[in-house]
Amino acid sequence: MTEPGTLSSVPTPSKEARSRDTILREAARLATVEGIEGLSIARLAAAVGLSKSGLFAHFRSKEELQLATIETADRIFRAEVIDPALQAPPGIARVRALCDEFLAHLERDVFPGGCFFASVVAEIDTHPGPVHDRALALVADWFGQLETAAREAQAEGSVKSDEDATQIAFELDAHLLFANAQYVAGGDPATLDRARRAIERLLNSIAPSG
């Protein structure tokens, strides 16, 4: 424990010295509630306790801030969902792990507005530009993870040979993102269990013995 009396003599770290990373993590959380279009420098400055000019030192435009926020959200998503799932061996175990980790990150409320990318894409789907393109690229990257895992499960023999890995990824992602939308709207973890059941049904129906 620090002695209370010494606190005032310890130099307070300059507010302006707060790391870019801290600001961007707050921006990523805020964007899932206020929208990435609503992510104004003024609002973010208030949320992290910086002056607008302090924040402008880090990001010269709203678009630069939005793009940096997306990269930070991507790093968080990789650390919370993709990296743990890739610990599972390639095959049906990894298909399950990707789905489980996705649903678990919703349940842990990693972002207050649910899946960061679903939130951003729903907001800006009809607004073309670099922010839109980058968000869609990362959504496609996630879809690619599911598709690769489904293909590896098929190679392993856990999925019927006449199934289409892209179609399987589509069906898995549908359940994950619908659970996300329902969970964000109602906050009821039962919707995450519905997705788990839907995914089990799907994996059973595509198994060679199914």
Next chain:
Amino acid sequence: MTEPGTLSSVPTPSKEARSRDTILREAARLATVEGIEGLSIARLAAAVGLSKSGLFAHFRSKEELQLATIETADRIFRAEVIDPALQAPPGIARVRALCDEFLAHLERDVFPGGCFFASVVAEIDTHPGPVHDRALALVADWFGQLETAAREAQAEGSVKSDEDATQIAFELDAHLLFANAQYVAGGDPATLDRARRAIERLLNSIAPSG
């Protein structure tokens, strides 16, 4: 054909006399692109060619405009999706018809930003208030249509007796709304076919013979 020379002598109908319905139909379309929060009286006035004061004669507040827009979107959705589907007899035929009509209304681009309610709910899911509540109630109403149809299909004997109608509605809606999100993002009708295939797979797997 009207004789060109007579045009200027025909009294132009008062712009202010344009019906509330015409304004609200434009508002419903616009809300799926700009967002229902972005549905300002100024922007809508420009879109329908009315003065701001002309529009204020119809709607005294942004919230009144937003709520009226949701009711109009609901009427459009009923006319385009629900009423045609309810022509099918209760049972598995109606389950299929609800899904088919939903996907067909996406393919016809009834709303430029896809499903009106998915668009509004994704935008305002974390913004409590009457607009949020009414949009969620209509989303729940749609879910109820799917659930009732699934229950009727089970009563008819087209669905295994140990299946849960709510779970079936969840899985159907997941495919419909994921197809919506993908179609809006990419504009590719192939995503609608993926949803059709996913729904066929599901209906096969819950059929008593499956």
